[in-house]
Amino acid sequence: MTVLLDGKKLATTVRSKLKERTATLRAKGIIPRLVVIMVGDNSASAVYVRNKKRAATEVGIEAVDLHLPGTTSQDELLALIDQYNQDPKVHGILVQLPLPQQIDEKVVTQAISPLKDVDGFHPMNVGQLFMGTPQAFPCTPRGIMELLAAYDIEVAGKNVVIMGRSNIVGRPMAALMVNHDATVTITHSKTQNLAAITRQADILVVAIGRGEFVTKDFVKPGAVVVDVGMNHNAEGKLVGDVKRDDMLDHASYLTPVPGGVGPMTIAMLMQQTVEFAERS
Ligand SMILES: Nc1nc(=O)c2c([nH]1)NC[C@@H]1CN(c3ccc(C(=O)N[C@@H](CCC(=O)O)C(=O)O)cc3)C=[N+]21
Numbered sequence: 001m002t003v004l005l006d007g008k009k010l011a012t013t014v015r016s017k018l019k020e021r022t023a024t025l026r027a028k029g030i031i032p033r034l035v036v037i038m039v040g041d042n043s044a045s046a047v048y049v050r051n052k053k054r055a056a057t058e059v060g061i062e063a064v065d066l067h068l069p070g071t072t073s074q075d076e077l078l079a080l081i082d083q084y085n086q087d088p089k090v091h092g093i094l095v096q097l098p099l100p101q102q103i104d105e106k107v108v109t110q111a112i113s114p115l116k117d118v119d120g121f122h123p124m125n126v127g128q129l130f131m132g133t134p135q136a137f138p139c140t141p142r143g144i145m146e147l148l149a150a151y152d153i154e155v156a157g158k159n160v161v162i163m164g165r166s167n168i169v170g171r172p173m174a175a176l177m178v179n180h181d182a183t184v185t186i187t188h189s190k191t192q193n194l195a196a197i198t199r200q201a202d203i204l205v206v207a208i209g210r211g212e213f214v215t216k217d218f219v220k221p222g223a224v225v226v227d228v229g230m231n232h233n234a235e236g237k238l239v240g241d242v243k244r245d246d247m248l249d250h251a252s253y254l255t256p257v258p259g260g261v262g263p264m265t266i267a268m269l270m271q272q273t274v275e276f277a278e279r280s
Pocket residue numbers: 045047048051094095096097098119139230238257258259260261262263265266
């Protein structure tokens with residue numbers, strides 16, 4: 001029997017614990033504040049922004065949402081970021097990715113103060129994470145670690161294979177897993193004998209952005225499968241990067257899409273904001 005890792009439920013538990021911490025902060029006159037900047041229109045991003053807003057309100061974080069036109073220049077965005085970097089009332093700044101083509105993501109990521117970098121994407125925070133001394137955590141990988149821990153799934157000494165090498169998921173996931181004593185392999189689009197490698201995994205983390213790409217052939221019986229994908233199939237239904245039906249009674253654990261990794265990403269964003277406010 002395959003156990004589904006219920007991210008939706010765990011995220012609720014995380015949020016209720018955060019509520020107590022924001023109450024303590026508010027009693028000291030500190031209102032945890034998160035600024036979310038979205039440039040241009042993107043329906044998927046809009047859903048994400050709405051979900052974040054709802055979660056923030058629930059846990060007692062003040063979320064400031066800024067929706068800028070798609071024609072916004074890089075300098076305008078940088079000026080805004082600088083304003084919030086200087087503002088002691090703001091504890092977290094998130095710029096929604098992807099950005100329109102006239103704006104360089106790398107420049108923007110480096111412009112956010114590492115102390116307010118709730119995504120953990122600033123090179124300083126990436127470096128600290130890879131050195132095993134994290135100061136800020138990327139939300140999706142952290143959410144995955146929390147989900148595994150909640151189900152008592154040990155990672156120390158396990159073979160962890162990560163499909164995908166993005167800055168948002170694959171690479172920071174590898175760092176976190178190494179920090180937790182896993183043996184880690186990253187695969188990507190140029191990897192040869194892909195299925196032979198992924199079949200070695202005790203824990204397989206899939207973040208490739210290709211709907212239902214991972215079938216039974218890629219997975220050792222009894223493996224733990226973490227699906228980070230969010231794709232719409234031909235019928236317009238939300239599917240992961242993993243073929244769910246193939247995993248049932250094959251994988252030991254599986255994260256569902258939706259209701260798995262996604263809600264945990266948002267919960268961790270809230271947690272990081274509260275942690276920054278507590279440090280302020
Ligand atoms: N700077 C930045 N940081 C991000 O973390 C970031 C980003 N930009 N850009 C976009 C992606 C996407 N992302 C999602 C997180 C949660 C859900 C989520 O809550 N999903 C739910 C609901 C899905 C639904 O209802 O459609 C679920 O999987 O159950 C979705 C998408 C964060 N991203």
